[in-house]
Amino acid sequence: MGLKEEIEAIEEEIADTPYNKSTEQHIGRLKAKLSEKKDELERRQSSGSGGGGYAVEKHGDATVALVGFPSVGKSTLLNALTNADSEVGSYEFTTLDVNPGMLEYRGANIQLLDVPGLIEGAAENRGGGQAVLSVVRTADLVLFVLSAFEIDQYERLHEELYKNKVRLDQDPVQVNIRKKHKGGINLTTSDRVTLDDETIMGVLREYDYVNADVTIREDLTIDQLVDSLQDNREYLPSAVCVNKVDLVDPSYVETVEANLRAHDIDPEEAVFISAEDGRGLDSLKETIWEDLGLIRIYMDKPGRGIDRDEPLILTEDQNTVDDALQKLGGSFDERFRFARVTGPSAKHDEQQVGRSHELEDEDTLRIVARK
Incomplete structure (x- = not known):
């Protein structure tokens, strides 16, 4: 069985296993094993393709990655916010390289990166997606650019980033580990931790921890535990802008807002813009400033x-x-x-x-x- 088949088999077993206290330990070990297999596959793909990434030099005080599926208006938005000259077209895959531009706002120079439009399967390198995602990982803020008519793109984009080890709008859970030469695993948890000790110990053993003092003081999921044991996760803030509002009929606004809520996006926090006529761009600049925490x-x-x-x-x-x-x-x-x-x-x-x-x-x- 090849590595891809092993990954698929583990994913299928996780999906088919109901999550409860009796299966928690088993699922924990499976998720740890799945993470290791995916990392191994990524290393093989990277070495086989020479590393495959866009060489983008960071400039300015902060960097924002414009993330969206093809033809949502990222290039038009970049040109509207900066003095960049990103090729604009109404067909998909206009942007075939990373186009940088500089937004000057409140005395700060904020680099905006118009990355090639993501497609589903990007995390598995479909359409050169891993090269695109490698740029996103270096940003200080992820700005989702959605079409007002395709809000469901958000969930798919979010999933691609998650698969590529980007964790949005969350802080890493602190798991303190001190290795030692003998004595086995000594686990100390606070009353807030709901995972049982055996589940945690099982995940630790999957990562070859045999002798260690481990302290966990905050509640966490199995996925967060696995993340905390890896050094290749990126934790980034994100913002959402909804483009093409110039094409939205007033009667459709409530539908757009309902679609946002369906994907756990507060319409009050999303920025409604038209990159074409400039509507909402001042609000977007302010949101970028605030979310970067400058x-x-x-x-x-x-x-x-x-x-x-x-x-x-x-x-x-x-x-x-x-x-x-x-x-x-x-x-x-x-x-x-x-x-x-x-x-x-x-x-x-x-x-x-x-x-x-x-x-x-x-x-x-x-x-x-x-x-």
């Missing part, structure tokens, strides 16, 4: 004053003075004495702070360095 830091430069035209761009989860020093580069890091901050994060104007101080959007920062 913040602006105005640098107070000695002898030149405060630069409000080209702020230093940080993120909400990497927002310390030390993060600012690393992004500034040069000799700031080694010569740093202290900083002075004025703005939302400061207790008062010109507050003296150290490296660990957490900055907020529109703070003013002055670095005081050794000469």
Whole structure:
């Protein structure tokens, strides 16, 4: 039996096995084995095809991947948001390469990547899908571009990304493992964990953990446990925009909203746009900004004053003075004495702070360095 057939057999067994407490351990081991087999198949395919990926150099303060099936209007949207020149056509597969463009918004340079339209089976490399997905994995935000008339595309796109180990809008579950030379597996779980110990131990053994201290403090599913034992998962935020609203009859709007809800998308959170006539693009820019979690830091430069035209761009989860020093580069890091901050994060104007101080959007920062 070949590797593909083994994968299909395991998938079929999982699908045919009802999930309950008595089968939980068995399903856990099957899912762990399935993940390993899929990784092995991916390695073989990559080595056989020379790695197959698009070489896209990242620029700017953050990167957004525009993801959608062919002909949903990604290229038109890229051109509308940036100064890029992505080929536009009304037929499928217009974009055969990754087209980058730069969105300038609130002083930030946000790289947008118009990736070739995904098709079903992309995760199995149909239509060169793995090369496309390799680009998506490097992004800071996934922007789903859906046609107002084909909302069901979302579920299929989401599934292709999941198969390619992209986990959207979730944080990795923390499973702490300390290997040791003997003593077997010592498992410690909190009261919140609902998986039974034997299921967890079975999955751990599938990954060749024999002697280890394992601590799990939050509840998790078997799939999340398997993910936590792998180092090739990407956890990314996502946003949804619904394109072609210029073609939607007012009487059809409620149907579009109902279709969104059917796929667990809140219509209030989706952005309705027309890449063709520019409708909704300002709202989309704001959504991209918020979902990337970017913040602006105005640098107070000695002898030149405060630069409000080209702020230093940080993120909400990497927002310390030390993060600012690393992004500034040069000799700031080694010569740093202290900083002075004025703005939302400061207790008062010109507050003296150290490296660990957490900055907020529109703070003013002055670095005081050794000469």
